[in-house]
Structure formats: structure tokens, C-alpha cells
Amino acid sequence: MMQRPGNPGHIDSWYAFSANDRHERPALQGEIEADVCVIGAGFTGISAALQLxxxxxxxxVLEAARIGFGASGRNGGQIVNGYSRDLETIARRYGEDKAVSLGKMSLEGGEIIRERVARYDIRCDLVDGGFFAAFTDKQIREMDAVRVNWERHGHSGLEMVSRAEVGHYVQSGRYVGGMIDRLGGHIHPLNLVLGEAKAVERxxxxxxxxxxVTGVEPGxxxxxxxxxxxVKARFVLVCGNAYLGDLLPEITEKMMPVSSQVMATEPLDQSLIESLLPANYCVEDANYVLDYYRRTADNRLLYGGGIGYGGQDPADLTGVIRPNMLKTFPQLRGVKIDFAWSGNFALTLTRIPHMGKLSDTLFFSHGDSGHGVTTTxxxxxxxxxxxxGQMGRFDVWSSLKAYPFPGGKTFRVPLTVLGAWWYGLRDRLGV
Known part of the structure; x- marks a missing residue:
């Protein structure tokens, strides 16, 4: 591994290494008052704080560690529109009216990011464009059906990609085609949340x-x-997600921490990285347990994948991810890995975010289930x-019922692993 300065309180990731703002905020001392107290300084909490x-x-805002310590500062940095379940699934599960409402909001997360980057001059390496890569003709058909449904809800940035056109976006022989999202993109997520936090402070x-936070006294x-x-406040917003711990069991029983692993290569020759990803779009594949990757501003390949239900990490992060990277890009054999890290996101049983309130003064949102950059x-x-007091959109989300995981804390992980094994087998068999 390369020699590099530390960033106290953060994990040793490429994001922490390349953060624009490293200064540490003080811990809360004594009693203060506020209109709103936000628990958690990730994307959800900072987005709410900035809106307010x-x-x-x-x-x-109260943060247990550092701003962006959790998934907000560790993720793949991809602006993926929509949710972890497509609008057709949402319509079947919750009704067409809910799908229409969520469809109207589905591009707003990316719009919020771009608007704030421009308004507050946030340096977070924003690049437009995303590519969804398909391994099988079945995945192509599923993507096209999703595209048609998205267009019904006003998303006009999607375009199918043939096998012959894949090389415009990624130079790999693994894919039979895919779909681009011109309204997608990628960013340095830690620098984004740090820039938004500075805007809150300004x-x-x-x-x-x-x-x-050790306790919340409602009322x-x-x-x-x-x-x-x-902190004495008029309202409290709970935005801890996978790092909330046991603070409020009535929230955490309906989510499970899940780890994903990411690594970043050494800086590559510019001609090499441009040959791998010519359009500089971010990429995610269509498998149930998917890989995702992109170029960074300093010409590294940032490659993520893998999954650990319950938040467990493999002993050798690089050993998990590197083989998949080499399947995609065998030309990178021998390239050094400078960084490897993991982070937890909050998964719900429905794979739909869980938003609601525990009282008239205590609101929460969590469980973005792997598509959190925009949704948060x-x-x-x-x-x-x-x-x-503008409750219309909140009421739509809070009406989407959430459920505890079967088996409670004891059995939720093995049962979820069994389900993931089944869907992973379907990916491998192409069915």
C-alpha cells in the first residue's frame, strides 16, 4: 500500500485520502437549543439540514463519528436514478397511484445534487452519464421493459445499447448489451456531503x-x-441508517446492515483508463449481487461489489473484489491496489426506503437499500x-408499509443469505 496522510475518524479509503475538508468539528458540550436536531451527518441528515x-x-446536527463516516462517504459514488425496486413492482405492491407519485419524484435526487453542486460550488468531480451492463439476453429484455415503464413516468434519458455499441462505454467482452442513463452520473461522495455540510454551516x-446520541426523550x-x-428542539430527525445501532429499536428492527466492498487501483496511465471506460460513464451490471465501477478524477479505477448481510466483512477485501475486476478487465492483471475498504448500507425487507414518524415531533428515514446517493x-x-408542515410527499412515503425481517436478529441473516444465493444462482444460470 502507498504511504499517505491519515484522516482521523475515517476509514482508510481513497475518499478519505482525497477529501477536500479534513478539519474536525467539536463534540457537543453542555445544553443548547435548536428548532430541529438531526441525528446523523450522512446524505439524509445533511440534505434535511440544508433544506431546513x-x-x-x-x-x-449530531454525528457519532465524522461527517460522511458511513455509507455516504464510502459508496461507489454513482448517481443512479430511481429506487431499488422498479416502478412496475411498486405499482403491483402498493398501487398505481403510489407508483405515479414516486415516479414524479424519481429524478429529483439527482437534480438536487446537481443544483447544490452548482449553488454552493462543491468540488466533487461531478460527471454525467451511467451505463447498466447486461450479461444475458434475458437481462436485456428486462432492462428494455424497465426503460418503457420509466418513460411512462417522464424519464427520457434512457437508451438501449447493442452488443456492438458496448465498447463506446466499457471495453470488456463480458456484456451482451445494456442501457445508458444520460441523467445518471458519478461524484466523489465524501466531498459532496462535506460540501453540503459546509453550506449548512454557512x-x-x-x-x-x-x-x-445516547437517548431521545420524545414529547x-x-x-x-x-x-x-x-439538545432541546422542536423537532428531531433520525437519519442514522445502518449506523443507528440500538438507539430506537422500533426503527432498527425494520432494517439490516449490509456491507459492500470497494477498492481503488493505483493511478493508471491516462490512455489505459480512457480505453477501459471511453465515455467516462459509471457502470453497474444487472446481476442480483452486482459489480459497479468508474473512473476517478486522478485516473484510478474504483471497483466495488460483494455483499455481507448483517454487516460482516470478508477477511480479505481485495481478494473478494479483484477477481471480479480481472474478469471484467483482464488487461489490469498486475496493477496495484492502493485502497480497499467496506461500508454498511441499510437494507429493508421490501427494498423500499422506510420513512415515518414516531410522534408528531420525531421523524425518520432509512433503508435506501443500495440506491442511496440520490434517494437520500x-x-x-x-x-x-x-x-x-408540507406533509404531502412525506405522507406518500410513510404510507408504504415496512416489515421486520423474518427470524428477528437471530435468523434474518441466514434467511436473507439463502434468498440471495437463490437469485445469484439464477444469475449464473442465466434464468
């Missing part, structure tokens, strides 16, 4: 790091406690709307 700060609310918001005037302080920005904004 822009509208004149006095906001305090608007008067306060962010405290190393301030794990008309809720109080949020940490080891060394208290949307739902964070909607949490801010709800605090302001």
Missing part, C-alpha cells in the same frame, strides 16, 4: 462530530442526549418539508 437551513430554521447550522419538546451534552437527497429534502 435554507428556509431559516435553526439546525443542529447558513447558520451547527454540526457536532464525535457526538453519539412536545423533545430532548436529544449525548455523553456530554443535550430526495428523502432528506422531504423530511425538511415535513418539519415545515
Amino acid at each position: 437551513a435554507e428556509n431559516g430554521y435553526k439546525v443542529v 447558513l447558520g447550522g451547527r454540526i457536532f462530530e464525535k457526538s453519539r 412536545a419538546a423533545p430532548v436529544v442526549r449525548t455523553a456530554q451534552g443535550r 437527497h430526495l428523502l432528506g429534502k422531504i423530511l425538511g418539508e415535513a418539519v415545515s
